Amino acid sequence: MWTLRAAVRPGSRLFRVVRGCGAPRGAPPLPPCPERALAAFRGGLGSPEGRGGGGRGPRADGRRSRTGGKEDEEEPEDAEEEDELLRRDPLLPAGTQRVCLVHPDVKWGPGKPQGTRAEWQVVEAQALVHTLDGWSVVGTMVVPSKTPDRKLIFGRGTLERLTERIRGSPEITAVFLNVERMAAATKKELEAAWGVQVFDRFTVVLHVFRCHARTKEARLQVALAELPLLRCPLPTQGSVPVPHGHVLPSPEPTHFHARSHLKSDVAHLGGRGGDSRHIMGSGESFLQVQQRLLKDKEVKIRKALDRLRRKRLLLGQQRRRREFPVVAVVGYTNCGKTTLIKALTGDATIQPRDQLFATLDVTAHAGRLPSQVTVIYMDTIGFLSQLPHSLVESFSATMEDVSHSDLIVHVRDVSHPETELQKASVLSALRALRPPRPLLDRVVEVANKVDLVPGYRPAEPGAVAVSALLGLGLEALKARLDGAVLRAAGRRVLTLRVGLTGPQLSWLHQEATVQAVDVRPEAGVADVKVIISDSAYGRFRKLFPG
Numbered sequence: 001m002w003t004l005r006a007a008v009r010p011g012s013r014l015f016r017v018v019r020g021c022g023a024p025r026g027a028p029p030l031p032p033c034p035e036r037a038l039a040a041f042r043g044g045l046g047s048p049e050g051r052g053g054g055g056r057g058p059r060a061d062g063r064r065s066r067t068g069g070k071e072d073e074e075e076p077e078d079a080e081e082e083d084e085l086l087r088r089d090p091l092l093p094a095g096t097q098r099v100c101l102v103h104p105d106v107k108w109g110p111g112k113p114q115g116t117r118a119e120w121q122v123v124e125a126q127a128l129v130h131t132l133d134g135w136s137v138v139g140t141m142v143v144p145s146k147t148p149d150r151k152l153i154f155g156r157g158t159l160e161r162l163t164e165r166i167r168g169s170p171e172i173t174a175v176f177l178n179v180e181r182m183a184a185a186t187k188k189e190l191e192a193a194w195g196v197q198v199f200d201r202f203t204v205v206l207h208v209f210r211c212h213a214r215t216k217e218a219r220l221q222v223a224l225a226e227l228p229l230l231r232c233p234l235p236t237q238g239s240v241p242v243p244h245g246h247v248l249p250s251p252e253p254t255h256f257h258a259r260s261h262l263k264s265d266v267a268h269l270g271g272r273g274g275d276s277r278h279i280m281g282s283g284e285s286f287l288q289v290q291q292r293l294l295k296d297k298e299v300k301i302r303k304a305l306d307r308l309r310r311k312r313l314l315l316g317q318q319r320r321r322r323e324f325p326v327v328a329v330v331g332y333t334n335c336g337k338t339t340l341i342k343a344l345t346g347d348a349t350i351q352p353r354d355q356l357f358a359t360l361d362v363t364a365h366a367g368r369l370p371s372q373v374t375v376i377y378m379d380t381i382g383f384l385s386q387l388p389h390s391l392v393e394s395f396s397a398t399m400e401d402v403s404h405s406d407l408i409v410h411v412r413d414v415s416h417p418e419t420e421l422q423k424a425s426v427l428s429a430l431r432a433l434r435p436p437r438p439l440l441d442r443v444v445e446v447a448n449k450v451d452l453v454p455g456y457r458p459a460e461p462g463a464v465a466v467s468a469l470l471g472l473g474l475e476a477l478k479a480r481l482d483g484a485v486l487r488a489a490g491r492r493v494l495t496l497r498v499g500l501t502g503p504q505l506s507w508l509h510q511e512a513t514v515q516a517v518d519v520r521p522e523a524g525v526a527d528v529k530v531i532i533s534d535s536a537y538g539r540f541r542k543l544f545p546g
């Protein structure tokens, strides 16, 4: 059973275009993030109960340290400014929402999505909705669209039938239009026609990110990604709607919820309503002040992120100095990264969840390999094909950790019908991070969830088949990681013969990891099994030739 499919609740329906008409309904209010997300924020920094490690700073042994951690050592004024930057209005309504999912299906022409099918895009969109507390999908409509770039996306007849269906279904409280971005004008007209709020994929994904981001760095990254929502000069300007699976032609989308906060800031500045053309005789129009405030905000967020990033890199350097090899675990969202790390480390506090983007903070977890080498597994944010560009950009700093790791493990959910497409999108996102070439060349491929695919055999040579959930194939994977980590970290396992009276044994204890000592008293020697770096072995040979 495919996990995303498991997320589709009973009662959600898949039907094609539709008829019926009813009375208009008022748009629901806009309260904040779901309770679960608020709880996560409250748990926030320094709380030990959060998933993926508490807010404590990194520990010497590397266990469960958060790479963006050490925030408790921040200057108070920095922390104050960051809190201010994180103040924001809700993006989506809280409470129970019964969503109608409308998916424009482009079957031909340049707008046709490549390498995927409408039904799988629909399943992914449904899983996104189910990730939100209290939200459910009560109906799904796959609607043919020849011209997804038109203002109203659908032809007139189709739009009328859609309107009839939505207005005739009083249980529907919101519509999720599965286009990547929607212009403000499109949103406004569709909401007027359908009588409920209409959201695009960017807003839903952003909201999920907001709710799951726990460290300050992740939350600031989300705040940065939100700026395009605020940067909309006129309600009629902005990007054209882009169905999921298409390339976004314009980087300047429009939206309005998140603007209200900024609007009130500007109104406060002028002591008047935000609609006046000039503010307090400053010669600056409302729009200019708005743009200036946004620019200021962007600069401040980038500065704050830079501060946190420097700390994170410093922690990474400290870890490297302690010589723990770092294994970055990457993969499509929901493929089982967190579950695998839990299985490899035995860390009972890790809590995998059947949700998209459950992990938004890069976290570190220590584990032992059969050679007794301790490695740090980095749990990373999952990939999603066609993730809105500004989100990818905002999170690229976090993904820097991947480029600085010693080894990349790519986890795949082989039970997913689009597993090949997911693999392609992860590998292309990985390449975009521009990691050092050798790192990219020695990616360890892990085929996960094999318990859901009876008789599964990996097609690609070298891939290790596992079930992270059931603990199948883990020993083979650990053995594979052992060799790969040692090679990547420039270490080898050697058995060296040393004299019992000489200084070699204590030198090896100091400069290498001694795994076993087999003493032969009759010969006055010992066979010492060590893990030793290439450079240390060179020095050993120089110091103790022969």
Ligand SMILES: Nc1nc2c(ncn2[C@@H]2O[C@H](COP(=O)(O)OP(=O)(O)OP(=O)(O)O)[C@@H](O)[C@H]2O)c(=O)[nH]1
Residues within 6 Å of the ligand: 003, 331, 332, 333, 334, 335, 336, 337, 338, 339, 340, 351, 352, 353, 354, 355, 356, 357, 358, 359, 360, 381, 382, 383, 448, 449, 450, 451, 452, 466, 467, 468, 469, 470
């Ligand atoms: N059947 C089965 N389910 C698995 C396996 N591995 C993980 N899962 C389930 O898949 C879901 C997602 O697992 P996670 O480990 O949270 O996935 P992730 O890749 O960390 O997800 P994100 O952090 O959201 O990107 C959970 O419900 C897991 O129980 C497996 O080997 N078999």
Ligand SMILES: [Mg+2]
Residues within 6 Å of the ligand: 337, 338, 339, 358, 359, 379
């Ligand atoms: Mg995870």
